[in-house]
Amino acid sequence: MPLLTDEDLLARLLAFDTTSHKSNLALIDFVASYVERTGVVIERSASEDGVKANLLCRVGSPRDDRSGLTLCGHTDVVPALEEGWKSDPFTLRESDGQWFGRGSCDMKGFIALAIQRFAKLSATTSLVETLRAPLALLLTYDEEVGSLGVQRLASDPAHEQLPRSMIIGEPTELRAIRMHKGHLRLQVETEGKSAHSGYPDRGSSAIEPAAEIVCALAKLRRQLVEERVASSPHFPRVPYTAMNIATIRGGSAVNVIPDACSIELGVRLLPGVDATEVTERIREAICGAVGESGWTLLHGNVSPPLEVATDAPIHVGLCNHLGVDTAGSTDFSSDGGTLANLGFDCLLYGPGSIEVAHRPNEFLPRSEFERAGAVVDQLLQDFCF
Ligand SMILES: [Zn+2]
Numbered sequence: 081m082p083l084l085t086d087e088d089l090l091a092r093l094l095a096f097d098t099t100s101h102k103s104n105l106a107l108i109d110f111v112a113s114y115v116e117r118t119g120v121v122i123e124r125s126a127s128e129d130g131v132k133a134n135l136l137c138r139v140g141s142p143r144d145d146r147s148g149l150t151l152c153g154h155t156d157v158v159p160a161l162e163e164g165w166k167s168d169p170f171t172l173r174e175s176d177g178q179w180f181g182r183g184s185c186d187m188k189g190f191i192a193l194a195i196q197r198f199a200k201l202s203a204t205t206s207l208v209e210t211l212r213a214p215l216a217l218l219l220t221y222d223e224e225v226g227s228l229g230v231q232r233l234a235s236d237p238a239h240e241q242l243p244r245s246m247i248i249g250e251p252t253e254l255r256a257i258r259m260h261k262g263h264l265r266l267q268v269e270t271e272g273k274s275a276h277s278g279y280p281d282r283g284s285s286a287i288e289p290a291a292e293i294v295c296a297l298a299k300l301r302r303q304l305v306e307e308r309v310a311s312s313p314h315f316p317r318v319p320y321t322a323m324n325i326a327t328i329r330g331g332s333a334v335n336v337i338p339d340a341c342s343i344e345l346g347v348r349l350l351p352g353v354d355a356t357e358v359t360e361r362i363r364e365a366i367c368g369a370v371g372e373s374g375w376t377l378l379h380g381n382v383s384p385p386l387e388v389a390t391d392a393p394i395h396v397g398l399c400n401h402l403g404v405d406t407a408g409s410t411d412f413s414s415d416g417g418t419l420a421n422l423g424f425d426c427l428l429y430g431p432g433s434i435e436v437a438h439r440p441n442e443f444l445p446r447s448e449f450e451r452a453g454a455v456v457d458q459l460l461q462d463f464c465f
Pocket residue numbers: 154186187223250251
């Protein structure tokens with residue numbers, strides 16, 4: 081396939097409705113055919129139901145030390161159902177140097193930039209021959225719903241062929257980010273015995289122990305607010321483990337004793353805070369309130385926090401090109417925590433602002449797209465040539 085202009089490529093990517101609950105295969109197939117050339121290795125890592133896939137593309141032979149550079153982005157977008165869109169969210173619109181559309185900044189703009197670098201390099205035989213280390217492209221699915229795509233990679237050895245140094249092009253307004261929080265999701269279910277409320281001796285309410293559990297968890301939440309860890313100073317706005325008692329559901333009618341109640345919890349984990357330890361404290365708090373029986377703690381999805389070492393080559397390299405001493409932190413999470421657990425050194429760096437992502441008329445400033453592309457070109461020189 082001949083190379084498209086940046087704008088045309090972004091328009092093509094945007095036109096695929098890859099809202100997280102839909103398939104991303106059409107987009108993945110398009111990208112695979114766009115970058116397919118002699119010497120390019122293309123692999124797919126599909127979801128269990130086969131409806132979605134991660135795409136792994138590589139040019140240049142893998143090195144034992146896993147040197148080289150991986151450019152990574154998620155292909156899914158959040159639903160474009162907000163009121164206030166001034167144009168079709170899946171048709172790229174250009175106005176005053178901004179590109180508008182769902183996913184323009186989060187994060188198909190960066191994906192377009194990465195695909196163009198990959199395609200241009202792999203199309204030039206003389207360049208491929210001078211590669212010292214490989215360039216790879218990793219496109220993931222279901223980032224927006226808990227990094228399910230990259231979790232799938234854990235069971236697929238294909239990722240071990242990708243270079244360790246990675247840029248994830250989340251919209252950071254061109255700031256380098258090496259730290260973000262993780263998210264732990266849990267559910268508590270209490271059991272009761274259903275009965276007509278006129279015969280209370282025949283039943284027991286599931287809501288009463290749930291209420292005691294909520295009070296105990298609220299106490300634990302207040303304790304956590306007072307605690308600090310080594311990474312706290314990097315998160316001045318919320319420097320503690322933040323727990324949210326998010327939902328509670330139970331009961332069916334005012335004259336029925338409820339037999340079940342469930343509580344959902346979300347916990348924002350600072351880098352260095354272990355999900356297992358927090359879960360254990362939650363379990364202890366529940367035991368202290370209602371004893372050991374009559375309830376179950378269910379584990380949901382965990383998005384681990386991200387913290388990349390300051391001496392990682394990608395950190396040194398990117399900071400050098402940006403003229404900063406160290407990368408920063410952010411309050412949103414990404415695929416980076418899971419990828420770090422798989423052995424990648426990931427920094428977040430990309431054009432556009434998270435402030436406009438997930439909102440109507442999401443946009444990407446073209447100037448930031450160009451600037452990010454120039455920085456990625458410099459990293460390519462450092463890591464691959
Ligand atoms: Zn994103």
